[in-house]
Amino acid sequence: MPNQNSKFSVEKLTYSPELEFLKTEHFGIYQELMKQFKFDDRICQEWLTKPKPFLQGKSPFEMLTIDVDAVKAMLVRMRTGDFS
Incomplete structure (x- = not known):
């Protein structure tokens, strides 16, 4: 008989x-992103794939192939509250 007290969350298995690419190719960026969004995969995914004005209208994921430092800079600005 299954343990009634154990809870299984499908949401955590997104x-x-x-x-996954970020985790394998840019682990430092992955860690920073996870910390900033409290390890919520859904929110991290949304941030990673939505266009950002700071990145000339490109998504952070797109920008990784062009300028990794720009994505890092955006994460630092977010962490420090610099939205100028």
Whole structure:
């Protein structure tokens, strides 16, 4: 008989190819993103794939192939509250 007290959350098992790529290719950025969004995969995925004015209208995921430092800079600005 299954343990009635154990809870299983399907929400934590979301799969995101973008986050998996980030985890394997840019682990430092992945860690920073996870910390900033409190380890919520859904919010991290949304942030990673939505266009950002700071990145000339490109998504952070797109920008990783062009300028990794720009994505890092955006995360630092977010962490420090610099939205100028």
